[in-house]
Every structure is written in structure tokens, then in C-alpha cells.
Amino acid sequence: MNTFSNRVIKWHGKSGRKDLPWQIDKNPYKVWISEVMLQQTQVNTAMPYFNAFMERFPNIGILADSSIDDVLSYWSGLGYYARGRNIHKTACILKNDYSSSLPCSLIELESLPGIGRSTAGAIYSLGFNKSAPILDGNVKRVLSRHKRINGILKKTATINKLWKISEELLPSKNHEIYTQGIMDLGATVCTRSNPNCSLCPVEQDCLARIHDEATLLPNRGPSKKKKEKEVFWLIPKDENDNVYLEKREEKGIWGGLWSFIESDGEEELNKIFKIKFRSNKSSIKKYKEIEHSFSHYDLKAKVFIVSLKGKPTTKTNTESIWTNSKELQSIGTPKPIQKLITEMSQHG
Numbered sequence: 470m471n472t473f474s475n476r477v478i479k480w481h482g483k484s485g486r487k488d489l490p491w492q493i494d495k496n497p498y499k500v501w502i503s504e505v506m507l508q509q510t511q512v513n514t515a516m517p518y519f520n521a522f523m524e525r526f527p528n529i530g531i532l533a534d535s536s537i538d539d540v541l542s543y544w545s546g547l548g549y550y551a552r553g554r555n556i557h558k559t560a561c562i563l564k565n566d567y568s569s570s571l572p573c574s575l576i577e578l579e580s581l582p583g584i585g586r587s588t589a590g591a592i593y594s595l596g597f598n599k600s601a602p603i604l605d606g607n608v609k610r611v612l613s614r615h616k617r618i619n620g621i622l623k624k625t626a627t628i629n630k631l632w633k634i635s636e637e638l639l640p641s642k643n644h645e646i647y648t649q650g651i652m653d654l655g656a657t658v659c660t661r662s663n664p665n666c667s668l669c670p671v672e673q674d675c676l677a678r679i680h681d682e683a684t685l686l687p688n689r690g691p692s693k694k695k696k697e698k699e700v701f702w703l704i705p706k707d708e709n710d711n712v713y714l715e716k717r718e719e720k721g722i723w724g725g726l727w728s729f730i731e732s733d734g735e736e737e738l739n740k741i742f743k744i745k746f747r748s749n750k751s752s753i754k755k756y757k758e759i760e761h762s763f764s765h766y767d768l769k770a771k772v773f774i775v776s777l778k779g780k781p782t783t784k785t786n787t788e789s790i791w792t793n794s795k796e797l798q799s800i801g802t803p804k805p806i807q808k809l810i811t812e813m814s815q816h817g
């Protein structure tokens with residue numbers, strides 16, 4: 470029988486994806502940005518972000534010379550903002566230490582912020598056509614099924630086993646096509662809930678298919694109930710419909726992004742308002758409640774609003790701005806915040 474890799478390479482020639490935006494005039498930079506975007510984002514969602522990102526930051530030098538705010542504004546809505554911050558940090562390192570290029574070395578790639586073993590492998594094979602294993606979500610699924618690996622996916626022993634298999638299956642040439650092929654196989658044929666085994670080039674010796682266990686693998690372990698978190702947000706608004714935002718600390722889920730004043734209680738929110746806006750009377754009013762889902766918890770935000778007269782002055786150690794829906798494009802804000810500001814400007 471033809472080797473696993475040869476079958477995947479041949480299949481890619483006929484059925485693989487060849488016109489994704491990052492595949493057109495491909496280079497290591499485009500591979501890097503697309504791989505990071507695709508770490509937690511679906512291809513269709515990532516495509517418009519990738520195109521806009523490339524138009525604004527066509528090369529590593531321009532990316533490194535841009536402000537982090539500018540970079541995060543192009544990440545707004547994609548989520549997992551640490552990815553955007555790491556891309557900017559890495560671009561600065563590449564500009565200073567690597568003449569604004571990505572190094573053609575797996576070890577050096579892996580040493581850069583935000584580039585783990587699988588992303589390094591993808592850049593090395595797709596960007597430089599060199600031999601390296603990858604283990605993204607699609608590949609984990611294909612290999613777990615093909616070799617019938619039953620261990621819980623989160624466990625280190627299972628991951629180590631999959632890395633070993635990924636290494637063992639590598640071809641001796643056509644590295645780029647093979648990597649793209651196995652990724653595409655997972656994305657388009659060996660899909661999560663509906664694998665189309667009759668179209669699969671490695672169906673013949675796929676152990677999960679033979680044992681009729683394809684949809685049972687990979688083993689994700691028992692599903693945990695998501696935690697819930699409640700927060701209180703305050704939107705101070707001036708007479709010209711500008712709203713007040715503060716920059717969140719670097720760490721945390723929306724680190725470095727512009728967001729509303731946040732606390733864990735209404736009373737606390739009132740106190741913060743009085744201190745920040747040097748006001749004795751409180752006029753904060755309940756506006757609405759919103760919900761937003763993260764991968765690890767569900768957020769419920771109780772949103773309050775306060776209308777301020779004249780030119781409000783503030784006392785705060787945090788970086789802050791007054792902004793409006795038109796100016797939002799130029800700063801990094803999380804999607805629910807963007808949505809609220811846009812909605813308020815429409816309803817006055």
C-alpha cells in the first residue's frame with residue numbers, strides 16, 4: 470500500500486484547498502499570521518481579518534513599526550487577544566534580530582512569542598517547504614482516528630503519542646503539500662461530527678473507520694459545565710455622545726484592549742464613578758444586561774450608564790480616552806464593547 474503521506478499528497482493535488490487568501494503569493498510571513506489567526510478561529514471567520522491585516526501590515530517591518538493599539542484594532546472581534554499582542558512582540562524581535570524575516574529554523578521559530586511547536590512546524594513546512602510535524606486541531610483528529618488513539622486528548626501522554634505519530638508519518642519530500650494536505654483532510658473530510666470516510670485517501674487502513682469509532686475519537690474526556698462570571702460595567706457618556714473607555718491591564722482575557730469601567734458590584738461601581746469623576750452625587754442608571762461566551766466561562770455583564778454635562782474631567786491612573794462609534798475602528802476594543810457603543814450611537 471502507498472504510504473500515508475503519499476496518499477495525502479496525491480489527494481491534496483485533486484481535492485485540497487489551494488486558493489485561501491494566505492496561499493496566494495505565499496510567504497513565511499503570511500503563513501505565520503494565518504496560522505496564529507487560525508489557532509482558535511474558523512477559516513471563514515479568519516479570512517476577512519487576514520485580508521484587512523495584510524493590507525494594513527503588508528510586511529514584518531511595517532508591523533513592527535506600528536503601535537500595539539493599531540495592531541489590536543485589526544484584531545478586534547477575533548478574540549484571544551494575547552495572539553495579537555504576541556504577533557506585535559514577535560514582529561519587533563524579528564525586526565531587531567532577524568532583519569525583519571522569519572528564521573528558517575524550528576528552534577528559533579519556537580523561541581518567538583506566540584509560536585508553539587505546531588505553529589513553528591507549520592511555518593517551517595508551509596513557509597519554507599522543510600520537514601516538520603504539526604499537531605493542530607485538525608491533525609489531532611485525523612491521527613487519533615487513523616491510529617485509533619483512545620487516550621484523553623488533554624493528557625500529556627496522549628499528546629506525546631500523537632506528536633510521535635505525526636513525526637513518523639512525515640514524507641521525505643513535498644513537505645509543504647503534505648502539511649497542507651493533512652490539514653485540509655481534517656478540515657474538509659475527517660470533520661468533527663460528520664467524517665466522510667468514503668472520500669478519504671487513508672480510509673483503507675484507518676482503524677477508527679474499521680472499528681466504526683470515527684465519531685467517538687478523539688476522546689475529549691468528560692465535558693465540564695462552563696463557569697459563569699458576573700461583572701458590572703459603567704459607560705460614562707458626554708454631551709456629544711462620546712463614551713469613556715479605559716485600557717485594560719496587559720494580562721487577562723481582554724488584556725491591552727479598551728473597555729468600560731468594570732467592577733464586581735453595583736455599589737463598587739458607584740464608588741469608582743464618584744472617585745474617578747470627582748462627583749458627590751451618583752446618577753448611574755441601569756442600561757441593560759448582556760451575555761458573552763468565552764471558551765472557559767460565560768460572562769454576564771450588567772451595564773450601567775451615566776450622562777455627564779460639560780467637559781468631564783477624571784482622576785485615574787489608568788490610560789483612558791473619550792471615543793465614539795466612528796473612531797472605534799482605530800483602537801482595539803472587544804466585540805461586546807464595540808457592539809454596545811455602536812448600538813448606543815444608533816439609539817441616541
Ligand code: SF4
Nearest residue numbers: 659666669672675683
Ligand atoms: S477514514 Fe474516516 S475517520 Fe479515518 S481518517 Fe479518513 S475520514 Fe477520518
